[in-house]
Amino acid sequence: MSQSIEILVADDDAEFSRVAAQRFIKILEVRDHPLVTLPTGYTPLGFYQALITDYGQRHDLWDGLRFIALDEYCGLSADDERLFASWLARTLLDPLAIKSRLLFDSAADPQQEMVRVRSLLHEQGPLDVAVLGLGGNGHVAFNEPGTPFTATIHTVTLTTGTIAANALYWGGSERVPPQGITLGIQDLAQAGSTILLVKGAAKAEVLQQTLQGPVTAAIPASYLQTIKNVTIIADRDAAARL
Ligand code: PGA
Numbered sequence: 514m515s516q517s518i519e520i521l522v523a524d525d526d527a528e529f530s531r532v533a534a535q536r537f538i539k540i541l542e543v544r545d546h547p548l549v550t551l552p553t554g555y556t557p558l559g560f561y562q563a564l565i566t567d568y569g570q571r572h573d574l575w576d577g578l579r580f581i582a583l584d585e586y587c588g589l590s591a592d593d594e595r596l597f598a599s600w601l602a603r604t605l606l607d608p609l610a611i612k613s614r615l616l617f618d619s620a621a622d623p624q625q626e627m628v629r630v631r632s633l634l635h636e637q638g639p640l641d642v643a644v645l646g647l648g649g650n651g652h653v654a655f656n657e658p659g660t661p662f663t664a665t666i667h668t669v670t671l672t673t674g675t676i677a678a679n680a681l682y683w684g685g686s687e688r689v690p691p692q693g694i695t696l697g698i699q700d701l702a703q704a705g706s707t708i709l710l711v712k713g714a715a716k717a718e719v720l721q722q723t724l725q726g727p728v729t730a731a732i733p734a735s736y737l738q739t740i741k742n743v744t745i746i747a748d749r750d751a752a753a754r755l
Contacts, residue, residue, distance in 0.1 A: 518724060518743045522752045530559035533710060533746045534567060540642055540706045541574045547641035550583045550696060551605065552654070553597045554646045554682075556710045561605045575609045581634065583645070584654040584695035585617035587626075587668065593619070595683055595690070617694050623668040626694060631666045634696075639703035647711045650674050651719050651732035655695035662736050664697035698736050706742040709734070714750040721754040 521536070523529035537560075541547055551557070568574070585597050593599070598616045606614065615633055618626055645653050652658065655669045671679070671693055680686040701707070711720050723734040724745065737743050747755075 517741045518737065518745060520724075520745045520747065520752065520755065523746065523748050526559050526748070529710075529712065529746060529748050530563040531567075533557075533560040533708065534563035536708060536744055536746065537564070537642070537644065538568055538571070538574065540708075541578065544641050544705070546577045546579055548579045548581055548638060549642045549644070550581050550640055550701075550704075551601065551644045552583055552646040552710070553600050556646045556712045557644070558604070560710060564605065565608045569609060572610075575611050578611050579613040579615065579637065580606060580611055581615040581637075581640070581696075582617050583643075584693055585619050586690040587619055587623045587692040587694055588690050589619040591618075591620060595688065623692065623694055627666050627668055630694075634666065634700060638700070639705075640700065641705045642708070643701050643704035643706075644708045644710065645701070645734075647709060647716055647719060647723065647734055648675065649678060649715060649719060651723060651734050653698070653701065653709075653734045655693040656698050656701075656733040658731050658733060660698060660733055661730055662698045662702065662733075662739075665699050666695065667697055668692060668694045698733060702736055702740050704740075706744070707737065707740065708744045708746060709737060711745065711747045711751040713748065714753065716751045717753045720745075720747060720751050724755065 521532050523532050589596050657672050676686050676689045679689040722732050728735045728738050
């Protein structure tokens with residue numbers, strides 16, 4: 514495993530959220546107008562709540578933060594509740610009054626959107642901070658197994674597994690759009706700091722493969738072994754095989 518990966522193991526949900534929030538804040542404090550990407554999903558919910566409750570008044574941090582979307586479904590209208598952008602707005606960005614948001618336009622032509630956001634990221638990037646979740650198959654954002662590490666922003670057809678996982682959020686797989694758009698591994702690998710949040714026994718094996726297995730596109734998250742300044746925050750169940 515890379516020497517620059519730090520692993521913090523939390524005993525319970527409260528500690529997980531507190532440790533994740535403390536680590537994130539510590540990174541933000543030494544950066545000026547950081548460009549930050551953040552994940553959707555169940556794993557970060559307590560972390561987001563801790564940011565709002567414990568650091569909600571840190572306007573010095575939130576006013577300067579530049580948020581960039583990690584991934585998004587394609588083909589949804591701007592008022593659709595399933596948009597990751599809407600979910601993140603409700604869950605974190607609105608409560609913290611983070612105004613600077615570089616989002617994917619789900620309703621736009623995906624190929625044109627890919628080109629548009631690539632060029633914005635080129636101008637405004639690279640990422641300062643990437644906070645990520647880990648998919649059960651080793652995906653990060655919508656970078657599914659097999660995605661080359663050289664990929665930048667691209668569109669994807671979601672795998673059956675990812676559609677099944679996302680069906681839990683929206684009450685059925687027929688409610689999950691089949692196509693997505695995502696930052697690529699190359700974009701994520703350029704982040705100055707990376708925090709990977711992992712919870713639950715179901716992620717124990719894939720977390721072990723991510724950190725201790727071969728660096729391979731078959732486990733997209735294994736790119737983390739090749740970059741600097743990575744912090745893994747895991748609960749005991751997820752860390753059980755490390
Ligand atoms: P989860 O999603 O936090 O809901 O488990 C993680 C992911 O698939 O990226």
